[in-house]
Every structure is written in C-alpha cells, then in structure tokens.
Amino acid sequence: MERTNLSMHIARAPVGLPARADFALVEEPMPQPAEGEVLFRAIYMSLDPSMRRKLPAPDGVPGPLGGTRQVGELMIAGLPPPARGYTGGFVGQVVESRHPGFAQGDLVQGGCWWQTYQVLPGDSLEQLPPGTKASEAIGLLGQHGFVAWCGMRNIGKAKPGETVLVSAAGGAIGMIAGQLAKADGARVIGIASGDKVAYVVDELGFDACIDRKNENVAVGLDRLCPDGIDVYFDNVGGDVMLAAYERMADFGRIVVCGMASEYNAPEQPFGASLRPVLRKRLRIEGFVVYDHYEAQFAQFRAEMQALIDAGRMKYRIEVIDGFAEAPAALARLLDGRNKGKVVVQLSPDRSVVT
DSSP: OEEEEEEEOSSSSOSSSGGGGGEEEEEOOOOOOTEEEEEEEEEEEEOOOOGGGGGOOSOOOOHHHHHHOOOSSBBBOOOOOOOOEEEEEEEEEEEEEOSSTOOOEEEEOOOOOSSSSEEEHHHHHHHHTOOHHHHHHTTTTSSSHHHHIIOOOOOOOOOOOOOOEETTSSTTHHHHHHHHHTTTTOOEEEETTTTTTHHHHHHTTTTTEEEESSOOOOHHHHHHHHEEEEEEESOHHHHHHHHHHHHHHEEEEEEEEEOOTTTTSOOOOOOOSOOOOOOTTTTTEEOEEEEEEEEEEEHHOOOOOOOOHHOOOOOOOEEEGGGGHHHHHHHHHHHOOOOOOEEESSSSSOOOOO
C-alpha cells in the first residue's frame, strides 16, 4: 500500500478566479481506520461552482464569497462534516475496512476533503449498487441528478405545452433539468455558450438555446418566449436571472438552484423589485437537496433509471486527469468553459462491479 496521502490545502485567498498558486498539494501520512471506520481510495472528485464560496475572501471577512475555509486548511468537496455518503463529493474503492458493512474492493460514495485517501465512519458512507459506473455516481444517478429532479418535480412541475427555461443548460444540473421537462411534454429553452449551445439542442433535445456570448439574453428571450416563461430553472443568478424574471408568465415558477455567476463576485448584487411576484402570482423557491434524500432519493433513482433505459436521458462528463489539475479545472468551470459535469480523476478506475 502507498505510504503517503496527497492533500490539497488552501495556500492563499483567491483574487478573482481560483489559480494553481492558491492551493498547495501536500504529501501527508496515510490515515488509518479505527474501529467502525473505512479507508477508501478516491477515484473521482466532483467539482462544483459552489466550491468558490468555501474559499476565503481576500480581506478575510466572510461575505458573498463565503469564506467557510481558511488559509492553510484542507479544501472541501461536499458537505462537512461527512454525515451521509450521497452528500459527499467523492466516489472511491474501499482499501481497508473495520466496519462490518464494508469489505475491501467495495465501491462507495462519500467524503468531503480534497485528499486521495480518506478515512470515514462506515455509517457516513454509501455502498453503491452492483453495475454502478463510478463516474455516474456523482452525476446523473447521484447528487446532481437528484438536484435537478427535486427542483423540477417539487417546484417547477412542468406541464405539457408550457415553456421552460434552463440556464447553464449544458452544465451538470441544467442538462438533466431540461430533459426532465422535455419528458413532461414541455417546450424547453436553454441558455449556454460555445459548443454547448449545439449540444443542448442536437444531443439533449432542447427546442432552442440562446448563446449568451453572442446574443443578449433578454433579446433572445423576447424572440423565443414571446408569451412568457412558465418555469425558469435558475443555475446562475445575476443578470440572466433578472432577464428571465422580467419575462415570467402569470403563475410562473422560478426554481432557485444555483448562483454560479455570483460565486466569484466580490460584492453582493442588488436584487430586483418584488412587485411582479404579486402582480403575476409568481412562485420563487430555493431548495437544499439534503432535505429530500430520506423521502425521495429512491423515487428519483427509479425514475431516472427508467429514462436512461428508455434512451430519454443523456449526460456528458468531462474527466480531468490528475489531482494537480483540480484548481485550474475549478476556474474553467466558474468561467463557463466546462463541457458538462466536471470530475477530477484521482486514481485508476477499476470500479465497475458486476
């Protein structure tokens, strides 16, 4: 067994987009599991825009940038402290177990520290079912798929013939949210940039997609949604959210899922007037997916698997090779240069179980 564990620490507070120099890759002793714990080798680490909020602000004062971690501390993926596997940011394989529910070689999900090996209480890990692909466990059939499903099923509730708008439509969550709305019979419009625009329409089956880099979003919405927007699935916040908000139809629903355009902003933007909420009888609701695992995760997995089996759900994963590339990949993700769900491969994938 390897005798060292690679860990990514925060070296300094980023100014603007995170850079390699903001992090330090450190060799540390291999952790050892105690009774009831499991040591696992991380195979894939999920990267998400919300990670930017966890990095410290340059002035050291918590604010819009978050600052939940400090210089010198380990960077995190997922929700600390690790309490349940499906909220973790890693998929890996058990190396050593001192918990009766796990054996060497089991494929698991969990963990929150940017490390190649992690020790966790067995009760905070999830053993993944036979046949699971490790890279999908933190995407389509994992937390990102569940986020999209919860937002559409619990808040959006798209109906046949309605117009649904999805921002960051080529991203990890937007891809799924839009396809769920299409499966419900809605007309789905995406907002994306670059080659993701064609991908959203040609591969995912959206009815149209606005290229936010080459067309003013408000102008595009007037062109494609002349009768208003019934459901807006918001992944980005900022000016895109304001443009959609001003064009909502009566009784429209806004699903507040993420604020990717604001995570790297040094100041909190001023919000819109709430007058249209009353006049148009709008529903605007945010949600945190961790509230829904107990009651709805099994239902989500069953519905999603059925859509996959029927060929009605597609997903694109961008795999970044190597732990040292994680900071640069996070910056590309925040800048919208990703191609689908971004995961960092930390070790060889020998994980497909039968």
